[in-house]
Amino acid sequence: MKPVPPDRLRDVVDAVLEALDEGLDGPALAARAMLSPFHFNRLVRAGIGEAPAAFRRRLLLERAAWRLCRGVSVTEASLEAGYDAVEAFSRAFTRAHGVPPSRFADAPRDFRLAAPNAIHFHPPGGLLLPGQTRTKTMDLSDRLVEHDHWHTARLLEQAATLSDEALDRHARPGLVVHAFEGPEPDVRTMLDRLVFTKEVWTAAIAGREFPTDRDRSIAGQQARLAAVQPQFTALARRIRDRNEWDDVFVDALCTPPVSFTFGSVIAHILTVAVIRRQTVMDVLRELGVPDVETRDPIEWERAMAARS
Numbered sequence: 062m063k064p065v066p067p068d069r070l071r072d073v074v075d076a077v078l079e080a081l082d083e084g085l086d087g088p089a090l091a092a093r094a095m096l097s098p099f100h101f102n103r104l105v106r107a108g109i110g111e112a113p114a115a116f117r118r119r120l121l122l123e124r125a126a127w128r129l130c131r132g133v134s135v136t137e138a139s140l141e142a143g144y145d146a147v148e149a150f151s152r153a154f155t156r157a158h159g160v161p162p163s164r165f166a167d168a169p170r171d172f173r174l175a176a177p178n179a180i181h182f183h184p185p186g187g188l189l190l191p192g193q194t195r196t197k198t199m200d201l202s203d204r205l206v207e208h209d210h211w212h213t214a215r216l217l218e219q220a221a222t223l224s225d226e227a228l229d230r231h232a233r234p235g236l237v238v239h240a241f242e243g244p245e246p247d248v249r250t251m252l253d254r255l256v257f258t259k260e261v262w263t264a265a266i267a268g269r270e271f272p273t274d275r276d277r278s279i280a281g282q283q284a285r286l287a288a289v290q291p292q293f294t295a296l297a298r299r300i301r302d303r304n305e306w307d308d309v310f311v312d313a314l315c316t317p318p319v320s321f322t323f324g325s326v327i328a329h330i331l332t333v334a335v336i337r338r339q340t341v342m343d344v345l346r347e348l349g350v351p352d353v354e355t356r357d358p359i360e361w362e363r364a365m366a367a368r369s
Contacts, residue, residue, distance in 0.1 A: 074109070074180070074188065074311070090117075110177035119174055122157045123182035125150075126165055126172035135162045183310045184268035187318065190309035202301045202327070208358045209334050210290050213255055215354040216341050217286065220248055221279045223348060228279070232344045238336055248344050251337050253277050256285050258333060262326050263293045265312060297327055 090113055091101030105113045125138040133141075139150035139162075154162045157174055173181045183189040220228065231246040238245060238254070245251045253275070260272045276285065300306060306324030345353045356364065 109180060120182050122154055123172050123174055126158055127184055129162055129165045138162060185270060188311035202297055204358060205331050206294055206297050208361050209331055211361060212338055212354060213286060216338060217252060217279060217283050219345055219350050219354060220252060222350060227348050232347060233340060238333060248341060249277060251341050252282055255334055255337050256282050258330055259293050260289045262330055263289055263296055266296055266326060
């Protein structure tokens with residue numbers, strides 16, 4: 062049998078994820094993926110080593126275990142997993158996890174089950190997929206992450222010297238970095254988006270809920286950066302050390318679900334940050350801030366070496 066093209070397999074996996082809570086049977090899932098039931102089953106088995114029904118059932122039981130650890134009742138977890146009877150859910154859960162659902166949250170446990178494909182439920186509502194093996198790692202990741210943090214922190218320090226009126230002045234009324242985020246006309250908003258982008262993606266990759274406390278004062282943004290940066294740095298290093306740049310997580314909060322590789326997200330955060338930092342530098346100059354921090358990675362590295 063020929064290997065399954067990665068893009069086609071991703072379409073099939075996304076179809077299963079999108080229909081996770083719809084209770085669709087095999088033929089309905091096949092129709093969602095625009096395949097015959099025979100070819101759908103054949104494609105899924107060849108690509109991930111699990112039948113579609115078993116794959117869907119395992120994901121639901123993994124999600125149920127995670128939800129139980131978050132305080133939902135066994136009845137709620139049973140309904141969310143698509144079981145009409147709590148007793149049937151309890152039997153299936155116990156067979157899979159080795160402990161009844163009523164006792165699962167009593168001690169720290171991994172909600173993931175053994176799988177032939179390393180595809181797992183990824184909180185709060187997506188999937189984690191393994192990537193293709195690379196032959197080399199991204200050696201520059203540490204340097205890029207550290208420079209981004211240093212420069213962002215320095216620009217926040219310099220922005221703190223401005224009045225609220227200056228911070229909120231519409232110096233770039235037409236600036237839109239991403240349409241889904243909206244305009245970024247002032248320094249305060251640009252800096253806030255620098256920090257928030259890192260907060261959102263760090264939470265998404267780590268499987269945590271998105272942050273809700275968004276203090277837009279400069280002191281608040283400095284505190285938020287101080288909180289998220291160690292998490293982001295540790296995450297980037299873990300991805301680098303485990304060579305997980307091509308590993309995929311599926312964000313089910315998007316409609317329809319969207320797949321992202323870890324490498325593309327880290328690159329997105331750093332690339333978008335460069336655009337915003339460059340714009341902030343220009344506007345700070347216009348607002349009269351002296352000696353705006355402009356050192357690029359070469360100059361920054363030399364300055365760090367001179368201090369050591």
